[in-house]
Amino acid sequence: MHLVLAIFALLGTVDAAARVLVEKDFISMYPVANQENVYEYHLVNIGDTSAVDVVLSDRDSFPTDRFEVLKGSLDARFAVILPNATASHHIIVAPRISQPILEADVVVDYTDSETKKVSRVTTTWYNKGRFTHYLNKEAIRNLNGSTAMYFVCFGALTVPVTAMCALLYAYSKRRYSTIKKHN
Amino acid sequence: MGKLTKEEEVLLSSYSASSSTKGTFFFYVNALILSVAPLYLFYGVHQMEVSDSLIVWTVSAVATAYLLALACKNQKRLLKHQIVMKRGPAVDREINAKYANDKKMTIKEKEERALFRKNEVADTESTYLSIFYTNTLYLSVMLGSAFFLLANLAPVFNLLLSTAGSAALVAFLSTAKN
Numbered sequence: 001m002h003l004v005l006a007i008f009a010l011l012g013t014v015d016a017a018a019r020v021l022v023e024k025d026f027i028s029m030y031p032v033a034n035q036e037n038v039y040e041y042h043l044v045n046i047g048d049t050s051a052v053d054v055v056l057s058d059r060d061s062f063p064t065d066r067f068e069v070l071k072g073s074l075d076a077r078f079a080v081i082l083p084n085a086t087a088s089h090h091i092i093v094a095p096r097i098s099q100p101i102l103e104a105d106v107v108v109d110y111t112d113s114e115t116k117k118v119s120r121v122t123t124t125w126y127n128k129g130r131f132t133h134y135l136n137k138e139a140i141r142n143l144n145g146s147t148a149m150y151f152v153c154f155g156a157l158t159v160p161v162t163a164m165c166a167l168l169y170a171y172s173k174r175r176y177s178t179i180k181k182h183n
Numbered sequence: 184m185g186k187l188t189k190e191e192e193v194l195l196s197s198y199s200a201s202s203s204t205k206g207t208f209f210f211y212v213n214a215l216i217l218s219v220a221p222l223y224l225f226y227g228v229h230q231m232e233v234s235d236s237l238i239v240w241t242v243s244a245v246a247t248a249y250l251l252a253l254a255c256k257n258q259k260r261l262l263k264h265q266i267v268m269k270r271g272p273a274v275d276r277e278i279n280a281k282y283a284n285d286k287k288m289t290i291k292e293k294e295e296r297a298l299f300r301k302n303e304v305a306d307t308e309s310t311y312l313s314i315f316y317t318n319t320l321y322l323s324v325m326l327g328s329a330f331f332l333l334a335n336l337a338p339v340f341n342l343l344l345s346t347a348g349s350a351a352l353v354a355f356l357s358t359a360k361n
Contacts, residue, residue: 029230150227157220161213162318169311172304176273 018112019047020054020081020121026132027090033098033134036070041089043108045081050113054078056089060104068094080113098136102129206310210255211248213314218247221325221346228330229338239339243346250350251317257357258313266312267305274301317353324349 020043027038041058045051056076062069072091081087095101105122112119222240225231231240278297282288329345336344 147228150224153227154220154224157216157223158318158322161216162315162322165213165311165315165318169308169315172308172311176270176277176304 016048017115017117018045018049018051018081018083018110018119020045020051020108020110020119022056022106022108022121022123024058024106024123030140031095031132031134032140033095033136035137036092036094037134039091039093041076041091041106043078043081043087043089045083045085047112048083049115050083051081051110052079052113054081054087054108054110056106056108058091058104058106061101061106062091062093066096066099066101068096070094081110095134098134098139100131100133102131203306206259206306207252207256209310209314210252210259213255213318214248214251215244217251217318217321218244218346218350221247221329221342224329225338225342229341231338231342236339236342239342243342246347247350250347250354251321254317254321254350254354254357255313257354258317259309261357261359262312262316263305263309266308267301270304270308271301274304317357320356321349321353324352 023042023044025040025042027040028036031037039058041056043054043056054077056078057074059074062074070092072089074091076089078087105124108121110119110121111117222244225236225240226233233240275297278293278300282293282296325345328349329341333341333345
């Protein structure tokens with residue numbers, strides 16, 4: 001029993017280091033060219049110690065000749081990420097043309113606060129060979145269907161109430177105006 | 184000063200600022216429809232997700248419904264008096280014509296009936312007109328702000344400003360004295 005506990009304790013001490021995982025999410029509904037496309041990054045420290053000098057870089061995914069960065073930065077720096085804590089970062093980019101673009105790696109460098117060991121984590125295992133096809137607006141319109149349908153439904157909800165009140169008022173007004181006119 | 188009779192109380196209540204139960208019911212049903220309908224537009228056009236936006240939608244719907252009902256009540260109060268003045272002679276003629284052959288009815292009774300009828304007509308007409316006016320103003324401001332003025336704003340802020348904000352503007356305008 002003591003031996004088992006000793007092994008667990010040893011494993012515990014071996015793993016007692018910062019370990020950062022990175023996640024990249026596409027927040028917008030569809031990737032569309034010449035429109036705002038929102039990306040969200042989550043950095044999670046699943047290790048036992050804090051990660052310091054955490055630097056996230058996603059420059060390769062959004063080359064400036066193909067993308068315009070509208071908000072946020074392609075490089076983000078976090079002074080510290082505590083154990084079991086999460087840090088988030090957002091960017092808004094607008095692709096210049098409609099085209100499929102090969103996803104590049106998100107690279108995160110961080111230093112363990114205790115051992116001062118510098119580590120790197122990427123999204124290679126997830127990205128490899130993945131393309132994001134930024135569609136043009138017309139394609140999205142066909143995909144979503146026309147927004148006119150939503151306006152028609154909205155009108156069907158609101159216009160009857162409003163029009164009915166106007167008609168009833170007009171009817172009442174005409175009724176009493178007629179009496180006045182005849183007498 | 185003596186105690187008021189039941190008829191006098193009814194007459195007094197018809198002149199008071201408070202709206203009738205039927206009118207209040209109409210106002211709230213109308214306000215509910217007008218506060219929920221834009222959410223469908225935001226769902227479809229601005230692509231807001233139901234699960235993500237439920238709290239914002241609830242806040243928006245409740246605030247908008249309350250403000251629109253308030254605007255309708257205020258508007259009705261303003262319109263009712265004007266309508267009573269306008270419809271008065273016509274209602275008098277209608278009552279006189281209706282009870283012309285009734286010899287048992289005294290002039291005082293006829294006047295009372297005319298007064299009740301005037302209030303009834305004014306109450307109904309002011310309810311309809313206030314709903315029409317409030318709806319038209321609210322829908323114009325809301326659609327203009329949601330799809331033109333604030334079109335580039337984040338959907339959550341766009342929703343809150345264009346629905347609750349428009350309703351607040353309409354409610355504010357309804358507090359005018361004349």
